[in-house]
Amino acid sequence: MDVNRRTVIRSATAVAAVAAFPVAEGSAGTAFAATSSSSGSSSGSSGTSSAYSLEFDATAWSYDATNDVYYQIGKVYVANPAATDYENLSIYVPGAYLTATANSDGTTYTAKLNRKGTAGRYTGGTAPIVIPVNTPGYAHQGPATSYSYSAVSQYLDAGLIYVWPGLRGRDSSTSTRSDAAPWGVTDLKAAVRYLRYNRSVLPGSTDDIVLFGMSGGGAQDTVAGTSGDSPLYHPYLRTIGAAMEDAHGRPLSDAVAGVMAWCPITNLEEANLSYEWNMGQFASTGTRASGTWTSAYSTDLAKAWPAYVNRLGLRDEHGRRLELTGSADGVHLAGSYYDHLIGVITTSLNDFLSDNTFPYTITTMGGPPGSGQTGTSTTYETVDDYIAYLNTATTWVSYDATSNTATVSGLEGFVNSQKNANKPVGAFDGYSRGQTENGVFAMGLNAPAHFAPLSRDVVKANETKYATYADWDSAYGAAAYDSDFAQKDSVGKDMAWRGEAYNPLYFLSPAFAGYRRSKVARHWRIRTGIMQGDTANTTEINLQLALRNYGVRDVDFATVWAQAHTMAERTGDSTTNFISWVESIAGR
Numbered sequence: 001m002d003v004n005r006r007t008v009i010r011s012a013t014a015v016a017a018v019a020a021f022p023v024a025e026g027s028a029g030t031a032f033a034a035t036s037s038s039s040g041s042s043s044g045s046s047g048t049s050s051a052y053s054l055e056f057d058a059t060a061w062s063y064d065a066t067n068d069v070y071y072q073i074g075k076v077y078v079a080n081p082a083a084t085d086y087e088n089l090s091i092y093v094p095g096a097y098l099t100a101t102a103n104s105d106g107t108t109y110t111a112k113l114n115r116k117g118t119a120g121r122y123t124g125g126t127a128p129i130v131i132p133v134n135t136p137g138y139a140h141q142g143p144a145t146s147y148s149y150s151a152v153s154q155y156l157d158a159g160l161i162y163v164w165p166g167l168r169g170r171d172s173s174t175s176t177r178s179d180a181a182p183w184g185v186t187d188l189k190a191a192v193r194y195l196r197y198n199r200s201v202l203p204g205s206t207d208d209i210v211l212f213g214m215s216g217g218g219a220q221d222t223v224a225g226t227s228g229d230s231p232l233y234h235p236y237l238r239t240i241g242a243a244m245e246d247a248h249g250r251p252l253s254d255a256v257a258g259v260m261a262w263c264p265i266t267n268l269e270e271a272n273l274s275y276e277w278n279m280g281q282f283a284s285t286g287t288r289a290s291g292t293w294t295s296a297y298s299t300d301l302a303k304a305w306p307a308y309v310n311r312l313g314l315r316d317e318h319g320r321r322l323e324l325t326g327s328a329d330g331v332h333l334a335g336s337y338y339d340h341l342i343g344v345i346t347t348s349l350n351d352f353l354s355d356n357t358f359p360y361t362i363t364t365m366g367g368p369p370g371s372g373q374t375g376t377s378t379t380y381e382t383v384d385d386y387i388a389y390l391n392t393a394t395t396w397v398s399y400d401a402t403s404n405t406a407t408v409s410g411l412e413g414f415v416n417s418q419k420n421a422n423k424p425v426g427a428f429d430g431y432s433r434g435q436t437e438n439g440v441f442a443m444g445l446n447a448p449a450h451f452a453p454l455s456r457d458v459v460k461a462n463e464t465k466y467a468t469y470a471d472w473d474s475a476y477g478a479a480a481y482d483s484d485f486a487q488k489d490s491v492g493k494d495m496a497w498r499g500e501a502y503n504p505l506y507f508l509s510p511a512f513a514g515y516r517r518s519k520v521a522r523h524w525r526i527r528t529g530i531m532q533g534d535t536a537n538t539t540e541i542n543l544q545l546a547l548r549n550y551g552v553r554d555v556d557f558a559t560v561w562a563q564a565h566t567m568a569e570r571t572g573d574s575t576t577n578f579i580s581w582v583e584s585i586a587g588r
Contacts, residue, residue: 262527520550
C-alpha cells in the first residue's frame with residue numbers, strides 16, 4: 001500500500017507518524033527474502049529469481065603486501081542490478097583486520113575476520129566504515145575498476161575501512177534507464193544494506209557507517225542520512241534485489257551513523273523560492289532584468305518564500321521560533337529568521353578574522369571545470385583594508401579593532417558584495433526544464449522534468465500577469481508542471497513521491513508527512529562556502545536547524561567565509577579534518 005505523502009504545507013491533512021523500521025545487524029546467510037525483478041531490469045515487476053548472490057566471497061581477497069591492505073573490487077551489491085557497471089563496490093581493509101591464507105591460484109587469499117587486530121585507534125571489530133559520495137550535480141559515481149593505494153591511503157592509515165560503491169545518477173546511460181531520482185540514493189542504501197548483510201565476514205563496525213560528499217554528493221549523503229529505513233525507498237530497493245532481511249528474517253537497515261556534507265545542494269522543494277529571496281531580489285540583470293516576465297517571476301518566488309519558511313516552524317538554539325516579517329525595503333527582510341541569518345553571516349566573518357592573520361590573500365574561483373577561466377588573487381595588507389574592500393559599494397560591515405570583531409548590518413550589502421546570484425530565475429526547477437536538477441528528476445535520458453510544486457503554485461497564481469510580457473511562452477505555464485507531476489516512474493511512483501524521497505526536510509520537519517518516519521543519522525558535520533552562488537545561505541541553515549529541532553544533538557555546522565562552492569574548511573584540509581571528525585564520533 002502506498003504511503004500517504006501529501007505535505008502539511010500543501011494540505012491541512014496531517015499523516016500520523018509511525019515508528020521507524022527496526023535495525024537488525026544479522027550475519028550473512030543463504031536466505032534472501034526480498035522480492036525483486038528479473039535480472040537487468042529496473043521495472044517494478046516482481047519475481048523470485050536472483051541474478052547475483054548477496055554473499056560476500058571471503059575467498060577472493062587481493063593483497064597489497066607493500067602497504068598491508070586487503071581489497072576486493074567489483075562486488076555486485078544487489079541481487080538483481082539494473083546496471084552492473086554501476087551497482088558494484090570495492091572495499092579496502094587494513095591488513096591487521098584479517099587473517100588470510102594464500103589460495104592455490106597464487107594471486108588471491110581466503111581471509112577471516114580478526115576482530116582483535118589493530119590499526120590506528122581501532123580494531124577489526126570497531127573500525128568505522130567510510131563511504132564517499134562523489135556525485136557532482138547528482139551525477140553517477142563510477143565504481144573503482146582497478147586498485148590504487150594512493151586513493152585510499154589516508155583513510156586506511158587512520159585505521160578506517162573504505163567502501164567505494166558505484167551509484168547511478170542523472171547521467172547514467174544504461175539501456176534499462178527510464179528515470180533518475182531516487183536511484184542514486186537507492187543504490188547507496190543498497191550498498192549499506194549489503195555491508196550489513198555480510199557483517200559476520202567483513203571487518204569494521206556497521207554501527208559506525210559514515211558518508212561523505214560535496215555538492216550533489218553532499219546532497220545525496222544528506223538525503224541518505226535523513227531517510228534511513230524510510231518506506232518511500234522500499235519499492236525501489238526491492239526492485240533491484242537489495243538485502244532487506246538477514247538470514248534469520250530480521251529486517252536490515254540502511255540508516256547510517258554519520259554524514260559529512262560540504263556545500264550540499266539540497267532541499268530542492270524550496271530551492272527556487274529561497275534563491276530568489278536570499279539573492280535574486282537584489283539582482284537586476286539577465287533573467288532578472290526589468291521588463292522580463294522572469295523578473296516578475298523572481299519577485300513572486302521571493303514573496304512566496306516567507307510563507308513557506310514560516311510554516312516550517314524552525315526554532316533557534318534558545319527555542320525561539322524563527323519567522324520572516326514584512327519590511328519597508330525588499331521582500332520580508334525582517335523578523336527572527338532574518339536576524340538568525342544575519343547572525344550566521346556575522347559569525348562566519350568573525351570566525352574568518354579569528355582564524356587568519358593579515359596580510360591575507362584571497363583567491364576567487366574561476367569558471368567551471370574545463371572553462372579555461374582561472375581565479376584571481378588579491379592580498380589585503382590589514383584587516384582595515386579588507387573591511388574597506390567589503391564596503392566598496394555600500395557600507396554593510398562595521399569593525400571594532402579592539403575586539404577584532406565585525407558586525408553585518410544587512411543581507412543586501414552582503415549579497416551584492418559576496419554572494420551574487422549566478423543562476424537564472426528558476427535556479428533549480430527551471431521554467432524551461434533547463435536546470436541540472438530538472439535532469440535529476442528526468443523520466444529518461446534527455447527527458448528533464450519539473451519537480452517543485454511550490455514553483456508550480458507561483459506560476460499558476462501569476463500566469464495571467466506573466467502572459468502580458470513579450471518574452472512569455474505558454475509552454476512555461478502551470479500545465480507543463482502538472483503534466484510532469486502526473487507521470488509515473490518505472491516503479492509506478494509519481495513526482496510527489498520521488499520529490500519527497502529526495503527532500504531531507506520531508507523527514508526532519510513536522511510540516512511534512514514523513515516526519516519521524518525514518519531513522520536519522522546521529523552525527524552531522526556540515527561545511528559550506530559562504531560565497532557560493534550555487535544555492536542560498538538558507539539551504540544549509542534550514543538543514544542545520546531542522547536537524548537540531550528534530551533532536552539530533554551532534555550537528556557540527558560552519559559557514560566558511562571567503563570560500564565558495566568547494567570542500568570548505570575554516571582551517572586545515574578537508575580530508576584530515578574529516579578523518580579527525582570520524583575519530584571523534586566513532587562508537588558514540
